[in-house]
Amino acid sequence: MGDRDWNPLGYKTLYRELFKKHLNRQEMLMNMKRPVGWFFAFHPSELIYVFDLISAFPEQYSAYCAARGSSVDLIDASIATGYSHFLCDYFKTTIGAIIEPEKATKPLIPKPDFIVGSRALCVAHHEMADVFARYYNVPRFVVNYPYWTSDSLKNVDELTKEAEWADELYVEYTVKRLQKLVEFLEGIAGEFDEEKFKQVFKKSERTSKLLIEILKLMMSKPTPGSQREIGDFVFISFFVLGSDYALEFCQKAYEIIKERVKSGEGVSDERYRLLTFGIMPWHSLSLYEYCERMGANFPVNLYVNASVHLVDSKKPFESMVRRSMHFTNSSYEMLESIVKTARKADIDGALLLENTGCRITSMIIRPLADVLREELGVQSLILDAPQCDPRVMPMERAKTQIDAFIESLS
Amino acid sequence: MEGMEMREPFKNFYRIFRKREKITEYRNEGRKILGLLCNNIPEEIIHALGAVPVRLIGFYETTALANSKAPSWMCMYSRGVLEGALRGDFDFVDGIVSATTDDTKIQLFSSYKFYIKPSLAYLIQFPYVKDSLSREFFEKELERFVSILSKGLSAELSDEKLKNSIEIYNDYRKVCLELEKLRKEDSPKISSVEWFALILSSLAMLKDDFVKMVKEELERLTDFEGRNDFKIRIHLSGTDFYHLEILKILEECGMAVVSDDLCTSAGYYTGFVEGKDLRAVAKRYSECSACVMTLSHSGLSIEERLRFIKEKVRESKADAIVVLKDRGCEVCGHQCPWIVREADVPVLVLDLDFPVSVEQYRTRIEAFVEAHGGG
Ligand code: SF4
Ligand code: SF4
Numbered sequence: 001m002g003d004r005d006w007n008p009l010g011y012k013t014l015y016r017e018l019f020k021k022h023l024n025r026q027e028m029l030m031n032m033k034r035p036v037g038w039f040f041a042f043h044p045s046e047l048i049y050v051f052d053l054i055s056a057f058p059e060q061y062s063a064y065c066a067a068r069g070s071s072v073d074l075i076d077a078s079i080a081t082g083y084s085h086f087l088c089d090y091f092k093t094t095i096g097a098i099i100e101p102e103k104a105t106k107p108l109i110p111k112p113d114f115i116v117g118s119r120a121l122c123v124a125h126h127e128m129a130d131v132f133a134r135y136y137n138v139p140r141f142v143v144n145y146p147y148w149t150s151d152s153l154k155n156v157d158e159l160t161k162e163a164e165w166a167d168e169l170y171v172e173y174t175v176k177r178l179q180k181l182v183e184f185l186e187g188i189a190g191e192f193d194e195e196k197f198k199q200v201f202k203k204s205e206r207t208s209k210l211l212i213e214i215l216k217l218m219m220s221k222p223t224p225g226s227q228r229e230i231g232d233f234v235f236i237s238f239f240v241l242g243s244d245y246a247l248e249f250c251q252k253a254y255e256i257i258k259e260r261v262k263s264g265e266g267v268s269d270e271r272y273r274l275l276t277f278g279i280m281p282w283h284s285l286s287l288y289e290y291c292e293r294m295g296a297n298f299p300v301n302l303y304v305n306a307s308v309h310l311v312d313s314k315k316p317f318e319s320m321v322r323r324s325m326h327f328t329n330s331s332y333e334m335l336e337s338i339v340k341t342a343r344k345a346d347i348d349g350a351l352l353l354e355n356t357g358c359r360i361t362s363m364i365i366r367p368l369a370d371v372l373r374e375e376l377g378v379q380s381l382i383l384d385a386p387q388c389d390p391r392v393m394p395m396e397r398a399k400t401q402i403d404a405f406i407e408s409l410s
Numbered sequence: 411m412e413g414m415e416m417r418e419p420f421k422n423f424y425r426i427f428r429k430r431e432k433i434t435e436y437r438n439e440g441r442k443i444l445g446l447l448c449n450n451i452p453e454e455i456i457h458a459l460g461a462v463p464v465r466l467i468g469f470y471e472t473t474a475l476a477n478s479k480a481p482s483w484m485c486m487y488s489r490g491v492l493e494g495a496l497r498g499d500f501d502f503v504d505g506i507v508s509a510t511t512d513d514t515k516i517q518l519f520s521s522y523k524f525y526i527k528p529s530l531a532y533l534i535q536f537p538y539v540k541d542s543l544s545r546e547f548f549e550k551e552l553e554r555f556v557s558i559l560s561k562g563l564s565a566e567l568s569d570e571k572l573k574n575s576i577e578i579y580n581d582y583r584k585v586c587l588e589l590e591k592l593r594k595e596d597s598p599k600i601s602s603v604e605w606f607a608l609i610l611s612s613l614a615m616l617k618d619d620f621v622k623m624v625k626e627e628l629e630r631l632t633d634f635e636g637r638n639d640f641k642i643r644i645h646l647s648g649t650d651f652y653h654l655e656i657l658k659i660l661e662e663c664g665m666a667v668v669s670d671d672l673c674t675s676a677g678y679y680t681g682f683v684e685g686k687d688l689r690a691v692a693k694r695y696s697e698c699s700a701c702v703m704t705l706s707h708s709g710l711s712i713e714e715r716l717r718f719i720k721e722k723v724r725e726s727k728a729d730a731i732v733v734l735k736d737r738g739c740e741v742c743g744h745q746c747p748w749i750v751r752e753a754d755v756p757v758l759v760l761d762l763d764f765p766v767s768v769e770q771y772r773t774r775i776e777a778f779v780e781a782h783g784g785g
Binding site: 081082083084085086087091119122123124126127128130131133134140142144146147149151167169170173176177180331332333354356357359360362363364366367 | 478479480481483484510511512513514516517518519520521523524525532533535536537538539541543544547550551554558710711712713735737738739740741742743744746747748750759
């Protein structure tokens with residue numbers, strides 16, 4: 001199979017700017033001795049900006065360790081301490097960094113003053129929040145979102161997460177817990193500033209709309225961008241949504257992709273359009289480039305899609321709950337929203353990554369493959385791909401499997 | 411007590427469990443059967459609505475069908491249930507109920523619903539927190555459960571029926587505590603294999619029937635000769651466990667199992683419903699401290715579990731803990747190091763991979779008994 005020209009959107013510079021601004025903010029707040037909070041994906045990141053908190057996300061730090069090559073030693077350290085092998089890679093990597101910091105990539109994740117555990121994606125977040133809080137002996141607050149089922153949520157838009165109906169019982173309880181979270185944060189970081197809250201949410205709304213638009217544009221033909229760039233959107237939607245720099249990033253990114261689509265250019269000479277799902281294997285992101293160079297592009301990354309939601313600044317608390325209405329937090333009969341997206345994107349196949357140790361994303365892989373086959377007649381390639389442990393997914397083996405799969409599509 | 415063989419009436423109880431004898435009987439009587447995927451389901455409600463709650467457990471040497479629909483590294487409990495469901499071995503259930511107590515149980519519920527499409531399926535949403543707001547929420551969640559279940563079963567819940575079911579379940583818990591006493595005597599009268607034969611059978615029949623059957627046997631059980639040929643008293647720790655083979659090895663190596671915190675045993679029957687209504691049921695299930703998911707506002711669930719284990723060890727005068735750590739269990743996976751680190755007695759961790767080839771554990775167990783058994 002030939003190596004085609006690869007023409008990414010060029011978001012690399014934008015990411016560099018974004019990270020720089022984010023780190024500057026963190027440093028400034030460190031100097032001001034502001035409290036450090038540990039949070040998890042799907043946490044309402046806007047509150048970090050409302051309360052001027054220094055934020056740390058074990059998932060993000062672990063992904064960083066995986067990209068820099070230290071995660072393997074950290075995972076081994078956690079297993080040697082007695083934690084099971086078949087647990088979330090993010091948990092094992094972070095625990096490894098706590099137990100044996102000398103082996104971890106620097107700068108280390110800052111020590112928390114408090115932890116917010118949640119279940120908007122996985123119980124594992126809650127389980128690990130417990131363990132981390134015990135190691136550091138710091139307060140921990142829990143927000144439990146519902147796991148959505150067909151009797152509690154109807155007709156959700158896969159990208160915006162707008163639903164025709166959501167059971168009030170669950171929405172109300174979660175809103176109340178989130179209001180309690182605000183009280184908890186007040187106790188830690190000082191008074192709640194109503195005006196700032198509104199401003200942050202306005203920014204978040206604008207950013208969320210841009211993110212959604214970009215992801216819609218990604219479904220254009222040919223696929224305009226690379227998953228190497230789009231995959232990192234989870235950093236924005238999970239961790240820094242509500243910040244000035246996230247908005248700036250999205251404004252620029254949107255202009256770039258809009259122009260690209262207008263010009264009719266693709267990331268490569270497109271032969272196949274693949275849907276992908278699964279947390280990115282941070283140690284081997286070149287996997288996406290490898291496929292794209294063969295003309296197999298990714299107009300849809302369901303994991304990235306799951307990370308975004310439409311923020312309504314007039315209803316901030318409801319928006320925080322809406323964040324949890326993604327398909328990875330819903331029972332499988334609700335996969336119909338995915339079929340709609342896949343149909344719209346006109347896909348030829350799917351590359352599904354099974355993240356060893358992650359029950360939430362891995363258990364859904366085969367039902368997803370079954371649905372895509374039954375509803376759209378497309379085949380899936382399922383790869384064992386723990387997000388921080390490259391030993392389970394040797395690149396050469398993955399490439400061979402991908403070659404055979406792409407061959408089978410022709 | 412001679413050897414490790416199971417005696418009557420335990421054999422009879424175990425047969426009822428393995429052959430699903432009572433379940434078949436109830437079905438033949440036209441009763442609806444609900445399969446449970448978790449020990450923390452408020453069964454009183456199901457019982458009061460006239461259905462029979464039974465715990466789904468799958469015993470299989472291999473789980474090829476389950477492995478084709480879910481990762482093979484998942485815990486044995488979930489693979490066993492999925493395998494049974496896909497093979498059609500659970501066709502006797504009219505519906506399933508699970509809870510958000512861990513990722514596995516949530517996803518198992520989704521998978522089951524997706525592939526088997528039972529006409530009734532409910533996932534109980536636990537609040538994880540014990541503050542008044544969450545308690546109120548959980549009461550409403552149970553009202554919701556009642557309303558969906560009533561519709562599905564075409565049955566009405568009355569105060570009287572619920573009160574009656576609460577009494578039956580509390581009776582069941584009392585009986586289990588009575589049996590526990592026999593187990594933790596200085597010369598334990600019930601072996602671990604026999605204990606699990608009893609308790610597992612209670613997961614596969616109406617509690618009314620179980621209580622009646624046990625009460626009929628209680629005098630005989632009390633007269634049983636206790637065991638004195640052991641070297642060490644053990645507390646068993648773990649989650650959804652139901653494999654008797656490994657227990658046999660423990661006992662053959664000189665261990666007497668005198669207590670546990672397993673989801674399929676003490677983690678299931680511990681804690682009474684104090685009251686007669688739905689509020690009381692909500693309180694019991696949201697405060698059951700044997701479970702990983704329920705935590706106080708200020709405390710951590712690991713701490714609650716450790717407290718529970720320590721209390722059990724103290725009461726039963728256990729000399730050591732054996733952790734049955736299923737390699738795919740997320741709960742054991744997170745909590746095991748803390749049990750090892752903070753227990754007041756020595757701990758042996760057995761990493762279980764299924765199917766279990768039990769002999770591989772013998773040497774380690776013998777060495778542990780040698781090191782810690784007073785003789
Ligand atoms: S990888 Fe899976 S288990 Fe780990 S934090 Fe993400 S969703 Fe949760
Ligand atoms: S508690 Fe452990 S064994 Fe039980 S379902 Fe959950 S992961 Fe499986």
